[in-house]
Amino acid sequence: MTVFKNIGYIVPVFLLSLSFKSSDSLKWKTQKGEVSFFSSAPIEDIDAVSSRLVGIIDPETNRYAFAVAINSFEFKNKLMQKHFNEDYMESEKYPKAQFIGKMSKPLFAARDTSYSVTVPGKLTIHGVEKERNIEVLITVAGSKLNVKSDFSVSLEDHNIKIPKMFVKNIAEVIAVKINSNLELK
Numbered sequence: 804m805t806v807f808k809n810i811g812y813i814v815p816v817f818l819l820s821l822s823f824k825s826s827d828s829l830k831w832k833t834q835k836g837e838v839s840f841f842s843s844a845p846i847e848d849i850d851a852v853s854s855r856l857v858g859i860i861d862p863e864t865n866r867y868a869f870a871v872a873i874n875s876f877e878f879k880n881k882l883m884q885k886h887f888n889e890d891y892m893e894s895e896k897y898p899k900a901q902f903i904g905k906m907s908k909p910l911f912a913a914r915d916t917s918y919s920v921t922v923p924g925k926l927t928i929h930g931v932e933k934e935r936n937i938e939v940l941i942t943v944a945g946s947k948l949n950v951k952s953d954f955s956v957s958l959e960d961h962n963i964k965i966p967k968m969f970v971k972n973i974a975e976v977i978a979v980k981i982n983s984n985l986e987l988k
Contacts, residue, residue, distance in 0.1 A: 829987050831860040831912070831948045836983025838871050840956075842974040849883060849973065851876040858950070858983055862910045867922050867939075869981065870901035891963055891973075892929060900928040902937065910941070910948075912987075917942040928961040939981075952981040 836856030842849040853876045858869035873894035878884040888894040904924015911918065919940050926935045935954070942949040956977045958965065965973050 828861070828863050831862065831910075831985035832988045833858045833983050833985045836869070836950075836981065836985075838869075838982075839980045840876075841978045841980075843978075844972055844974045846971045849878070851878045851884070851887065853877065856981065856983055858985060860906075860910060860948070860950075860985060862912060865906040865909060866904070867906055867924065868901065868903040869983070870899050872899055873897065891965065897928075897930045900926075902926045902935070904935075904937070906939075912943050912948060915944050926956070928956060929963050931961040933960050946987060948985040948987075950981065950983045950985065952979075954979055 834857050835854055836858055837852060837854050838856045839850065839852040853871050855875040856869055856871045858867075860867050873892045874888050876884070876887065878887065902922075902924055904922040907921045907923065908918075917940065919938060921936050922939050923934070923936045925932050926937070927933075937952055937954050940951045942951075956979055958973075958975055958977065
């Protein structure tokens, strides 16, 4: 079972490295960013968090990619975690979620600053790729780069089916938050 958990983590890292094979220049990278989601529904609220978000930003090309292993999300209720992985997200079949895009503005990492940028790209969840424009807050402080984003994901857009008997337990649109510190490597 440990092998499958590790594969879910290695696959996003491998794919991210392939998508940025352009040059040997330094890139902003992380292997332990945080992604969380929240579902508010009439019967119960559901939230989960993963601290295994991997990401890379190439300041030369403005390309931006982040991925997370689906089975890395942790829930307070372990039964919810089991249903999430087996019944809804099918994490063995679809082991990762990822977003790959290109920032609409150049990365201003030469000085300490904060600014918002729109990142058009492709969000892939549950094996379904959707074009998205995701708003990102970038903060540069010294040699660190922090990326934060809040956005919504529609279950229907990614063919995530909820059994009728659980429709009131899970929201149709999920709130997602990203918070990641990257280092120049």
